Amino acid sequence: LTKNNRKKFRKLFLSLHGYEQSQLFENFSLAQRKIIYSYLTPEELANVFDDTEEDPVEAGKYLDEMPPAYVARLLREMYMDNVVDILADMRPLKRRKYLNLMQTGEAAQVRNLIHYEDESAGSLMTTEFIAVKEDLSVGSAMHQVKREAQEAELITYIYVIDEAGVLVGVLSVRDLITHPDDEAIKDIMITRVLAVDVNEDQEAIAEQVRDYNFVAIPVVDEAEKIVGIITVDDIIDVIDEESAEDYSHLAGVDTQTISHNPFQTAFKRLPWLITLLFLGMLTATLINHFDTLLSQMSVLAVFISLITGTAGNAGTQSLAVAVRRLAMNSHLKITRLLLNEVATGIIIGVVTGVCVWLMVGFWKQDLVLGGIVGAAMASAIFVANLAGSIIPIGMEKLGVDPAVASGPFISTLSDLTSVLIYFNIAQYFLQMYGH
Amino acid sequence: LTKNNRKKFRKLFLSLHGYEQSQLFENFSLAQRKIIYSYLTPEELANVFDDTEEDPVEAGKYLDEMPPAYVARLLREMYMDNVVDILADMRPLKRRKYLNLMQTGEAAQVRNLIHYEDESAGSLMTTEFIAVKEDLSVGSAMHQVKREAQEAELITYIYVIDEAGVLVGVLSVRDLITHPDDEAIKDIMITRVLAVDVNEDQEAIAEQVRDYNFVAIPVVDEAEKIVGIITVDDIIDVIDEESAEDYSHLAGVDTQTISHNPFQTAFKRLPWLITLLFLGMLTATLINHFDTLLSQMSVLAVFISLITGTAGNAGTQSLAVAVRRLAMNSHLKITRLLLNEVATGIIIGVVTGVCVWLMVGFWKQDLVLGGIVGAAMASAIFVANLAGSIIPIGMEKLGVDPAVASGPFISTLSDLTSVLIYFNIAQYFLQMYGH
Numbered sequence: 097l098t099k100n101n102r103k104k105f106r107k108l109f110l111s112l113h114g115y116e117q118s119q120l121f122e123n124f125s126l127a128q129r130k131i132i133y134s135y136l137t138p139e140e141l142a143n144v145f146d147d148t149e150e151d152p153v154e155a156g157k158y159l160d161e162m163p164p165a166y167v168a169r170l171l172r173e174m175y176m177d178n179v180v181d182i183l184a185d186m187r188p189l190k191r192r193k194y195l196n197l198m199q200t201g202e203a204a205q206v207r208n209l210i211h212y213e214d215e216s217a218g219s220l221m222t223t224e225f226i227a228v229k230e231d232l233s234v235g236s237a238m239h240q241v242k243r244e245a246q247e248a249e250l251i252t253y254i255y256v257i258d259e260a261g262v263l264v265g266v267l268s269v270r271d272l273i274t275h276p277d278d279e280a281i282k283d284i285m286i287t288r289v290l291a292v293d294v295n296e297d298q299e300a301i302a303e304q305v306r307d308y309n310f311v312a313i314p315v316v317d318e319a320e321k322i323v324g325i326i327t328v329d330d331i332i333d334v335i336d337e338e339s340a341e342d343y344s345h346l347a348g349v350d351t352q353t354i355s356h357n358p359f360q361t362a363f364k365r366l367p368w369l370i371t372l373l374f375l376g377m378l379t380a381t382l383i384n385h386f387d388t389l390l391s392q393m394s395v396l397a398v399f400i401s402l403i404t405g406t407a408g409n410a411g412t413q414s415l416a417v418a419v420r421r422l423a424m425n426s427h428l429k430i431t432r433l434l435l436n437e438v439a440t441g442i443i444i445g446v447v448t449g450v451c452v453w454l455m456v457g458f459w460k461q462d463l464v465l466g467g468i469v470g471a472a473m474a475s476a477i478f479v480a481n482l483a484g485s486i487i488p489i490g491m492e493k494l495g496v497d498p499a500v501a502s503g504p505f506i507s508t509l510s511d512l513t514s515v516l517i518y519f520n521i522a523q524y525f526l527q528m529y530g531h
Numbered sequence: 532l533t534k535n536n537r538k539k540f541r542k543l544f545l546s547l548h549g550y551e552q553s554q555l556f557e558n559f560s561l562a563q564r565k566i567i568y569s570y571l572t573p574e575e576l577a578n579v580f581d582d583t584e585e586d587p588v589e590a591g592k593y594l595d596e597m598p599p600a601y602v603a604r605l606l607r608e609m610y611m612d613n614v615v616d617i618l619a620d621m622r623p624l625k626r627r628k629y630l631n632l633m634q635t636g637e638a639a640q641v642r643n644l645i646h647y648e649d650e651s652a653g654s655l656m657t658t659e660f661i662a663v664k665e666d667l668s669v670g671s672a673m674h675q676v677k678r679e680a681q682e683a684e685l686i687t688y689i690y691v692i693d694e695a696g697v698l699v700g701v702l703s704v705r706d707l708i709t710h711p712d713d714e715a716i717k718d719i720m721i722t723r724v725l726a727v728d729v730n731e732d733q734e735a736i737a738e739q740v741r742d743y744n745f746v747a748i749p750v751v752d753e754a755e756k757i758v759g760i761i762t763v764d765d766i767i768d769v770i771d772e773e774s775a776e777d778y779s780h781l782a783g784v785d786t787q788t789i790s791h792n793p794f795q796t797a798f799k800r801l802p803w804l805i806t807l808l809f810l811g812m813l814t815a816t817l818i819n820h821f822d823t824l825l826s827q828m829s830v831l832a833v834f835i836s837l838i839t840g841t842a843g844n845a846g847t848q849s850l851a852v853a854v855r856r857l858a859m860n861s862h863l864k865i866t867r868l869l870l871n872e873v874a875t876g877i878i879i880g881v882v883t884g885v886c887v888w889l890m891v892g893f894w895k896q897d898l899v900l901g902g903i904v905g906a907a908m909a910s911a912i913f914v915a916n917l918a919g920s921i922i923p924i925g926m927e928k929l930g931v932d933p934a935v936a937s938g939p940f941i942s943t944l945s946d947l948t949s950v951l952i953y954f955n956i957a958q959y960f961l962q963m964y965g966h
Binding site: 111112113114115147149238241242245246251252269270273274288290305306307308309311328329331332333335336339340342343344346347348349351352354356358359361362365366368369370372373376377379380383384387390391394395396397398399400401402404405406408409410412413414415416417420421432436439440442443444447448451452455503504507508511515 | 546547548549550582584673676677680681686687704705708709723725740741742743744746763764766767768770771774775777778779781782783784786787789791793794796797800801803804805807808811812814815818819822825826829830831832833834835836837839840841843844845847848849850851852855856867871872874875877878879882883886887890938939942943946950
């Protein structure tokens with residue numbers, strides 16, 4: 097690129113896959129990018145932009161560096177869904193500028209697509225699909241496929257529509273190839289087509305594509321007319337995004353946006369930490385409430401962190417299980433899950449409690465103290481374990497995403513209940529045995 | 532099904548997608564399944580088995596219920612990768628029985644595939660792909676595709692091989708359709724094919740398919756000969772599996788295998804809890820070590836759980852960020868990540884520490900006590916935050932999956948360091964100010 101060798105650069109660069117080209121492109125300087133714009137045709141650069149994983153905002157900035165005529169052709173060549181992604185993140189004024197550069201028909205399509213809600217089928221779909229009329233023969237459908245193949249994002253499925261544009265069937269390109277030219281499309285198509293509504297949420301769509309092993313799924317409007325398709329590569333991005341979200345929630349931190357500025361990083365994590373700090377202060381006030389007990393028997397302080405820590409761990413485990421099961425299974429029997437957790441909590445609590453009773457009993461040569469710690473441990477684990485299930489289930493019932501209940505939240509909350517249980521049990525035992 | 536109405540059942544059942552058929556099938560009783568085997572041809576049932584999400588062990592049990600001739604045809608019709616999944620989980624004796632039912636060629640292929648390591652390309656791939664010789668014309672290649680289309684799992688990509696079977700190129704069915712019959716395959720194929728080695732790990736493969744937006748990726752042996760393809764539907768399963776694994780690790784519990792027996796559930800969670808319990812006992816011993824300090828100033832006990840809890844939360848956050856960044860980016864600059872975490876830890880520590888200093892100072896009307904708690908909080912957060920990054924990075928360096936470092940582990944470990952920091956700071960302050 098530096099040697100001004102256009103031919104050599106083109107040969108090397110164009111032999112790469114679009115994804116590799118985009119990785120290179122993102123590392124070029126402004127001056128280098130300007131050279132690229134003169135070396136590559138807009139058609140070739142469209143390929144790079146279609147396969148990029150760059151943030152749409154960044155990609156939008158590149159457009160500003162190009163001559164208007166170049167942008168116009170670039171946008172025409174790119175897949176519609178990617179163009180929409182870039183334009184959707186622009187300021188209205190700038191967006192209008194680029195829409196004016198596009199052909200009237202395409203600009204109207206983009207305007208339509210931009211209005212779909214984020215994370216809906218409409219915002220994921222592309223409009224470059226192949227739809228044939230139901231009264232065609234295999235031969236003439238094949239003819240149409242040949243004509244439109246270069247434009248379409250995917251030709252694995254050919255969708256069949258009636259006069260009004262309503263989706264009535266689907267066939268694979270495989271069917272088209274293997275059936276004789278004079279057969280009617282109507283006779284070989286599958287009439288039971290699974291389609292999603294333009295307003296459907298991306299998580300539900302991803303589930304369908306995964307379960308049915310589709311390579312693409314058609315999107316229809318209220319009138320059952322096909323308006324676009326969602327391809328599996330976009331579904332993979334959705335799956336990645338959703339699982340990263342769940343993971344982030346579990347840790348109570350956004351792990352998706354990467355920032356190299358420690359102030360930004362810190363101020364992203366602080367709100368949650370400070371919120372939990374207040375919950376922690378409540379626990380401290382509670383312990384403070386028992387200060388006479390503590391000053392009588394300071395050995396109790398030794399086991400506070402053991403009990404709160406272990407109960408928190410058990411709560412986090414049951415939380416993760418509940419959140420996953422709620423996410424995986426929409427027909428989950430809630431009572432069954434809860435009953436199972438109650439029983440599990442009892443078993444875990446009793447086993448851990450007995451372990452602790454023996455350990456503390458032998459260590460301190462005091463089976464009553466061991467009993468206090470063991471009983472507190474068992475009860476605290478039982479409560480934390482149950483809270484770890486009930487809280488996400490309750491959130492689901494209230495229509496809140498249960499994944500938002502984070503591990504740190506459950507363990508901080510369980511600190512509170514554990515301390516409450518611990519000191520009450522201690523007080524009760526001391527009255528009983530007058531230690 | 533109960534009405535013995537074969538025709539009606541077939542019509543209804545066969546209008547469903549394979550995934551829906553399999554969902555129904557899994558809910559049938561043994562008697563009902565026996566009827567199914569008489570109602571459906573093995574070819575039709577193969578479709579059900581190919582789209583099932585049932586555990587391979589369960590699917591293997593169904594085979595035992597069928598007449599041998601029926602099984603033989605069923606296995607022949609199913610995709611090779613799914614047959615291998617089922618047979619791989621059987622006892623050797625039983626497996627041999629089914630292999631004997633298969634055609635010699637296919638049985639040999641299955642035997643080969645079974646030996647690939649779990650989670651390797653070889654265990655994911657299917658052998659039903661289309662490969663054409665490089666010296667063919669478009670027309671004769673199309674002829675071959677038509678012939679083999681029904682057998683192949685996917686015809687989106689046609690792979691091109693030389694005389695020795697070495698993978699030399701690839702083209703899409705789209706290219707085949709749009710190019711004239713007399714053109715040579717050699718002239719239209721892409722020669723730079725991305726392929727994976729049979730022994731490559733599934734996580735790396737999933738990353739490639741996702742980045743490059745492939746619908747399938749070819750698998751080659753050491754001699755660069757194509758031996759199979761991995762299709763995107765299997766890649767989605769891998770992505771799901773890997774993210775569920777990361778999620779499970781973060782909570783220190785297996786969220787994937789669902790069990791309805793509380794004893795099983797409990798005994799899956801207990802090992803990790805008990806291990807952490809020992810670490811928690813260490814913390815207790817440490818607090819015990821400071822018992823003179825505690826009995827002098829029992830108010831110190833009030834803030835133990837506040838400090839350990841908050842530091843644990845901060846540690847979990849930085850752990851999640853580090854694990855995700857290690858997973859996402861193989862060319863990560865470790866020093867940069869660490870420096871960023873050090874700075875973030877200082878900022879978070881100082882902000883939280885000052886909050887706590889003021890809160891405790893006003894509450895207890897004692898700025899020295901507030902200072903002790905605040906300083907301990909700041910240092911404990913800093914250490915936990917750093918540990919949350921260093922531990923996964925160290926594990927990655929040692930070749931261990933960093934996702935194994937769980938949130939509960941980090942927070943239990945940080946309990947230990949937090950307590951150590953807290954009591955040392957308290958001791959130091961008391962010596963200074965002689966409270």
